[in-house]
Amino acid sequence: MTRTRVGAIGLAVLALAMWLLTVHDADYSKMGQLGLVSILGWTYYVGLTLAVLGFTNELLRTRLRSSWLLLFVIILAVYIFGTASAVEPIASLPDTFRHAGLLEFIYQHGYALPHYVADFSWPGAFSLGAVLTSFAGQANALGFTRWFPLFIELMYLAPLVVISRSIGVGRRAGWLGIATFYVTDWIFQDYFSPQALGYLYLLITVAAVLATWRSKPSTLFSELRSTAHERLLRSQSALRLARLRGRDAVKIRSNKQTLVAVLGPWRLKPTPPLFGSRNNNHGRFVRRRVGALFARFEGHDSAAVLSSTQTLSVLGLLGLIFFALAVSHELTPYALILMLAGCLLARRLGRPELLAVAILITVGWLSLGATDYWLGNLAMIFGGFGQVGSTLSANVSGRVAGSLIHKLAVDTRIIIIVSLYFLAGVGVLRRSTDSRVLEIVAVAPFFLLFVSSYVGEGLMRVVFYALPFTALLAASAIFPQQSGAIRSWMPNFRIARYVRSSRATLWALVFVIVLASAFATTVARGGNDDYESFTKGELAAVNYVYDHVTPGATVGITSPYLPFNQRDVGSVYWVALFTGGGPSIEGIRSALINIHPQYIVLSQSQENWGEIVVGYPRGWENTLFNSLVSKGFHVVASWRTASVLKVDAKKAKTK
Amino acid sequence: MNGVLLASAASLSTSPAELVLLIVDILLLSLRASSGVLGVMLTQPVSRMLTSSTIFLTLLFFVLVAVRFISLA
Numbered sequence: 001m002t003r004t005r006v007g008a009i010g011l012a013v014l015a016l017a018m019w020l021l022t023v024h025d026a027d028y029s030k031m032g033q034l035g036l037v038s039i040l041g042w043t044y045y046v047g048l049t050l051a052v053l054g055f056t057n058e059l060l061r062t063r064l065r066s067s068w069l070l071l072f073v074i075i076l077a078v079y080i081f082g083t084a085s086a087v088e089p090i091a092s093l094p095d096t097f098r099h100a101g102l103l104e105f106i107y108q109h110g111y112a113l114p115h116y117v118a119d120f121s122w123p124g125a126f127s128l129g130a131v132l133t134s135f136a137g138q139a140n141a142l143g144f145t146r147w148f149p150l151f152i153e154l155m156y157l158a159p160l161v162v163i164s165r166s167i168g169v170g171r172r173a174g175w176l177g178i179a180t181f182y183v184t185d186w187i188f189q190d191y192f193s194p195q196a197l198g199y200l201y202l203l204i205t206v207a208a209v210l211a212t213w214r215s216k217p218s219t220l221f222s223e224l225r226s227t228a229h230e231r232l233l234r235s236q237s238a239l240r241l242a243r244l245r246g247r248d249a250v251k252i253r254s255n256k257q258t259l260v261a262v263l264g265p266w267r268l269k270p271t272p273p274l275f276g277s278r279n280n281n282h283g284r285f286v287r288r289r290v291g292a293l294f295a296r297f298e299g300h301d302s303a304a305v306l307s308s309t310q311t312l313s314v315l316g317l318l319g320l321i322f323f324a325l326a327v328s329h330e331l332t333p334y335a336l337i338l339m340l341a342g343c344l345l346a347r348r349l350g351r352p353e354l355l356a357v358a359i360l361i362t363v364g365w366l367s368l369g370a371t372d373y374w375l376g377n378l379a380m381i382f383g384g385f386g387q388v389g390s391t392l393s394a395n396v397s398g399r400v401a402g403s404l405i406h407k408l409a410v411d412t413r414i415i416i417i418v419s420l421y422f423l424a425g426v427g428v429l430r431r432s433t434d435s436r437v438l439e440i441v442a443v444a445p446f447f448l449l450f451v452s453s454y455v456g457e458g459l460m461r462v463v464f465y466a467l468p469f470t471a472l473l474a475a476s477a478i479f480p481q482q483s484g485a486i487r488s489w490m491p492n493f494r495i496a497r498y499v500r501s502s503r504a505t506l507w508a509l510v511f512v513i514v515l516a517s518a519f520a521t522t523v524a525r526g527g528n529d530d531y532e533s534f535t536k537g538e539l540a541a542v543n544y545v546y547d548h549v550t551p552g553a554t555v556g557i558t559s560p561y562l563p564f565n566q567r568d569v570g571s572v573y574w575v576a577l578f579t580g581g582g583p584s585i586e587g588i589r590s591a592l593i594n595i596h597p598q599y600i601v602l603s604q605s606q607e608n609w610g611e612i613v614v615g616y617p618r619g620w621e622n623t624l625f626n627s628l629v630s631k632g633f634h635v636v637a638s639w640r641t642a643s644v645l646k647v648d649a650k651k652a653k654t655k
Numbered sequence: 656m657n658g659v660l661l662a663s664a665a666s667l668s669t670s671p672a673e674l675v676l677l678i679v680d681i682l683l684l685s686l687r688a689s690s691g692v693l694g695v696m697l698t699q700p701v702s703r704m705l706t707s708s709t710i711f712l713t714l715l716f717f718v719l720v721a722v723r724f725i726s727l728a
Contacts (some may be wrong), residue, residue, distance in 0.1 A: 304692070310694045319685075353688035356709075357681055360716065364677040367720045371727070378728040 004061070008068050009572040010429055011054035015075050018047025023086040031533075033612050036084050044083070048518055051075045058509040060177055060503060062458050069175045070161075074154065077182050080518065081190065082150040084526055084533070090563060091145035092533035099568035102142045103129040105569040107140070113570050114372055121370035124327035125194035141192070141568060150192040152200065153182070159203035160468055165215040166210040168433045171404035173479040176510065183517040184420050184471060186413055186524035187464040195318075195461075198332035201325040203468065205318055206339055206441065209354070212314050213436040216345035217485065225625045227401035298317045302350035315351060323359045327367040330373070333362040335465040338444040346397025346437035396574070409527025412520050417463060420474050423513075427476035430493070432484040438476075478509060531609035534563045537639030538603045544637045545599050546572065546642055556597035558624070574603040578614075585620055589627045597647070600633065604641035673723065676716045683709045 022044040032038035053071035058065060062568075084092060089102035091097070102119055106112055112123040119126070133141050164174030190196045295301065304311045326333050337358050343349040366374065428439055445465035449458050466502060478487060499505045544562045545555055551571045557564070560576035575595050577588060592600055602621050610616035625643065629635075633645040687705055690697055696706070 299691075308692050315688055315692065344666060351688045351691060353684040353691075356684050356713065358679055360677055360713070362683075363720055364673070367723055368674060368677075374724070375727060378724060433695070601663055 004057075007552055008054055008058065008071075011050050011629035012071055012075060013059070014046045014053065014080075015051040016041045018050065019075075019079060019083070022047065023079060023083065023329060026087040028089060028533075028535075031530050033403060033530055033608075034523070034527065035409065035529035036087070036533075037523050038530075039087065040083070041521070043400065044079070044522075045392070045519070048076075048079050048522075049515060052081060052511060052515045052518060055179055055514065056507055059172055059179075064171055064175070066175075070157075073157065073175070073179055073182060076179060076518065077153050077157070078603035080148065080182055080185070080521055080525065081153045082147070083522075084529060085147045085150055088146075088529070088533040089536045090534055090539055091142075091192065091527060093188070093191045094532075094560050094562060094564065096148075097142075099126070099146055099192050099194070101566045101569045102126050103133065104140045104567055105350070106130045107133055118330070118373045119194070120195060122330055122365075123326055125197045128197070128328075140567065145192040148192040148196070149188075152190050152196045153185070154398070155200055156203055156468075159200070159207035161421050162207035162211050162471060163468060166207070167438050167472065168435055168458065168481065168484070169438065169467075169476055170481050173472065173475040173481065176475035176479060176514075178470070179514055180471035180517065181468050181472055183514055184416050184522045185464075185467060186416060187460055187467070188525060188528075189461070189464050194329045195332060198325055199464070201321050201328070201338045202332055202339070202465070205321055205325075205336055205345070207338045208318060209313055209343050209349055210437070212304055212306055212311060213343075213348055213350040214305055215437075216301050216303055225573060248487070267347055277328065277654055282566060296342065296347065297352055299344065299350040299352050301347040304350050311350075318354060319357055320360050326358075326361045327369060330366075330370070332465075334451075335445045335446055335462070336448075337362060337445050339441050339465075342440035342444040346435045346440045348435060348437045380430075403612050404617065406527065409524055410507055412476045412527070413524040416517065416520050416524060419517075420470055423469045423474035423477045425473075427473040429490040430480035430488050431473075431476040432481055432488045434484045436486065437471055438472055442473055443465045478506065478513075522633070531561045531605050531612055534603075534605055535639075535641040536650055537641040539563045539607060540639055541601050541603060541637065541642035542566070543643050545601060548636075549598055553598035553619050554595055556592045556595055556600040557608045558592070558621075559609045560600070562601060562603055563602075563607045585616070585623050586627070588632070589624055593631060599636075600628065600645040602643050602645065605633065673716065673719045674714055677688065680709065680712045680716055683712065 022041055024040050025043065026039045030040065055076065058068045058072060072326075073490055078395050090504065099119070102112075102123075103126045106123060106126050112120040112126070114120070119429070128145075129141055133144075138144075157178070160178050161174075164177055169177065171276075189199065215458055239413070269300065279351055306314065321334075322333070325336065340349060340355045340358060344352055344355055348357065430609060443466070445462040448462050471530070482488075482492070494502075540561060549555060549572050551568075554573045554575055557574060559578055562576075564574050575597065577591050577595075602625055607619075607621040610620050611618060623646075628645055632648050633647050635643050636646045637644040683705065685710065689695075
């Protein structure tokens, strides 16, 4: 066994041991306003550093070892996405439980409840979940929810590897891009949800397209590019000293005549027109360009690398995946359509019919299958058309709120994304390539912002869709590809000119970037966990309500941060009073009483939300509790982190 | 299984023309793609007819979608 192999095994084993120690020592009950990071001990940071160390060592080896790189990427994923699952008592985010409830309804009844929620207009993922739950012999999907983020992130790994190998970056840049994706993915869209599954479909589709077709040498812009280049050279010559001295002009009259006619004696030397001879060749040129453009949109600029039978099988499978995606999520299919259009434009999609089928299935499902959703809501879907500025402002400013500590997590998120895009910009300038498909696919999802703000989440979602490609571009800033028909826009920067050991400098650069991103993402990703994660007591309180509530009754909660809606969908109405900024505590009490709830659930997560996001004073829920008791409510069940109150009808009448 | 996959099967039956157009259009596109992939040589009139009918049906489909949006929403 070689020394490097022993070193790699040692780093991997130590990193995993440190993670297990972290999970063992973390005390969830001590979580503070900074979220997950507030309960992680030194072992987490040492272990993460060891994992990054191992990854960087492998990446800078002369001969890359894919299996070891893969191992270290998996360890990084376990740290970033598995720690919360291991430390927190149950799955986090209320939507996780809501989705489990919708799945359970389909599992029990065999159909999606009409006119209930928008999610049921795209029931594909819930139907698949119901089938899998049934296969696993489970009564519901709650058992799958806790570790789902780590599971689905690891599922993304296979298409990510394929994308990195076929999108036109070097192998080192590919692996660094994959690691960068994992250490910058603070966008919590991998919880138990249709969009997490939809994202997997999206990555698989893009990976399959890129692996199936390669670009042919471009003919569309070559002539235009050469004539434009000539024009550029000519315009540069305008500033030459020779022109300023008049040597670029010819005299057409004698000296005597020149003295007489001061104006107009000089003529410029004839210059060739931009598009050839305007009289004879211009029409032919335009026709050729239009023909070439149509040829590109018919896929003639791409060539399949698989056999015809294999290509046909890929097309058939992608058709099935489109259908699964179109019936599973409302936004992801449109991101995929934009990306496929980008692939076609960049000569990486050989069959444009694939794009047409994707559009037809997606629009067809929206029109025919999701009627419940858009009936009366068309303004909400298309209301933000063209209003990119207001969409961006709603997406960013709406999230920079809350206590100072909470703002630290929010600011960290912004810093991660801005830094990533800066590096990606450098990558665009530095890389040479045969096709700009990576840049086009990274930008394509942003066109979604022209249509809708997606209830204030649009920007976050498009950044997430573009993340794998942005990460690969960012990796290209450090390991740019040097070959390709399209030359880099920046001169080749050789680090060896400036430092004694370029290898050590590159090593340090990769290590610092990956480690800093991993630390920052730990802060950013778990920053909301103080109110978005739940205790077993809170789940028990919700289950108590389900066991005792009268069907059709209302249950009151102050905010939607509770593990509720995970069962009996459509028979109990949970009313969360405030999803944004809240009124006074007296106002909350009046509003709670006015909805005439059979039960009220007060819990630790709701209290934390009030303190962190709204700015209520510490212990505000106790004040509310006392106020409700004084108005005739009494506690029917309580746990250390949750209480269930019920109205005493006689007392309430007297009050 | 239909009940599981289709959110509102009833809504499909309210717009049969749209559904039929969608299916026919996808079939034509599949035919075009498979002939392209398998290298089946189509004569120029057949190829043109296939392309133009696909484009026509697609446009008609989008018109029907727009009409449905406007009339129901």
